[in-house]
Amino acid sequence: MIEFEHVSKVYPGGATAVHDFSCVVPSHRTVVLVGSSGSGKTTLLRMVNRMVDPTAGRVLIDGDDVRERDPVELRRSIGYVMQHGGLLPHRTVRDNVATVPILSGVSRREARTSAAGLLERVGLDPALGDRYPAQLSGGQQQRVGVARALAADPNILLMDEPFGAVDPIVRRELQRELLELQAELGKTIVFVTHDVDEAFLLGDEVVVLESGGRIAQRGAPAEILADPASDFVRDFVGADRAERRLRPVEVGGRSVAVDEDGRPVGVLGG
Numbered sequence: 629m630i631e632f633e634h635v636s637k638v639y640p641g642g643a644t645a646v647h648d649f650s651c652v653v654p655s656h657r658t659v660v661l662v663g664s665s666g667s668g669k670t671t672l673l674r675m676v677n678r679m680v681d682p683t684a685g686r687v688l689i690d691g692d693d694v695r696e697r698d699p700v701e702l703r704r705s706i707g708y709v710m711q712h713g714g715l716l717p718h719r720t721v722r723d724n725v726a727t728v729p730i731l732s733g734v735s736r737r738e739a740r741t742s743a744a745g746l747l748e749r750v751g752l753d754p755a756l757g758d759r760y761p762a763q764l765s766g767g768q769q770q771r772v773g774v775a776r777a778l779a780a781d782p783n784i785l786l787m788d789e790p791f792g793a794v795d796p797i798v799r800r801e802l803q804r805e806l807l808e809l810q811a812e813l814g815k816t817i818v819f820v821t822h823d824v825d826e827a828f829l830l831g832d833e834v835v836v837l838e839s840g841g842r843i844a845q846r847g848a849p850a851e852i853l854a855d856p857a858s859d860f861v862r863d864f865v866g867a868d869r870a871e872r873r874l875r876p877v878e879v880g881g882r883s884v885a886v887d888e889d890g891r892p893v894g895v896l897g898g
């Protein structure tokens with residue numbers, strides 16, 4: 629469990645990135661922080677692994693203040709996936725995945741063997757392990773980023789817009805794969821995005837942020853959709869989304885959901 633207790637962050641230049649934010653991320657759940665650019669999402673995420681220390685308040689992991697932890701050891705114990713993969717360009721994919729376990733004392737041979745297994749787990753051919761990051765597509769690099777974050781078998785995964793830089797189709801695939809992986813692994817995930825659809829798909833709970841890290845609303849996706857707490861939230865989740873009435877129409881033998889204006893929004897399953 630991760631607890632943010634009344635955390636604030638004022639950066640040296642005077643910008644208040646986060647003001648009095650409190651939130652609990654229950655173990656084995658995915659909490660998504662969603663908000664527009666500059667709402668303090670990355671700042672909040674980085675407080676968990678001490679890449680940013682709050683100027684007020686504290687962050688607890690399983691009841692312990694992260695400030696009591698050695699930052700290097702703390703960071704190695706938490707998986708972190710960034711938007712652009714953050715892979716080391718001059719190391720092979722396999723070594724990128726194996727680096728943290730090796731730093732933590734696992735033998736090189738063992739770390740490389742488990743790296744191959746992790747690549748498979750995130751949907752990559754282990755043969756890609758010999759390549760360098762630049763020789764992979766954006767989507768493949770993000771998968772390596774996820775494999776690397778999982779390498780030390782952390783309880784906590786921090787994911788900062790991990791699928792933000794890939795095309796919509798690959799993005800969808802990566803989202804689905806993350807859901808499958810999470811169903812299996814049950815990590816405690818804090819996921820940052822500015823994409824409401826992504827937030828609603830992945831989050832057990834979603835925290836909608838206004839500027840300064842202020843919580844506009846938090847709850848299960850269905851709760852937020854059904855009952856937006858303010859005009860800000862209503863606008864943010866899409867003014868028409870909650871009110872959209874869908875009906876099925878038959879097209880070529882399949883049932884397609886269309887909205888009131890007849891715009892197709894998806895194919896009905898079955």
Ligand SMILES: Nc1ncnc2c1ncn2[C@@H]1O[C@H](COP(=O)(O)OP(=O)(O)OP(=O)(O)O)[C@@H](O)[C@H]1O
Binds near residue numbers: 665672
């Ligand atoms: N190192 C820094 N020094 C000074 N100000 C910073 C620093 N990092 C972030 N800020 C400021 O803090 C505010 C919140 O930034 P943060 O990156 O946490 O927001 P965000 O919601 O993650 O935005 P984005 O979606 O654009 O990444 C912004 O106004 C930003 O300019």
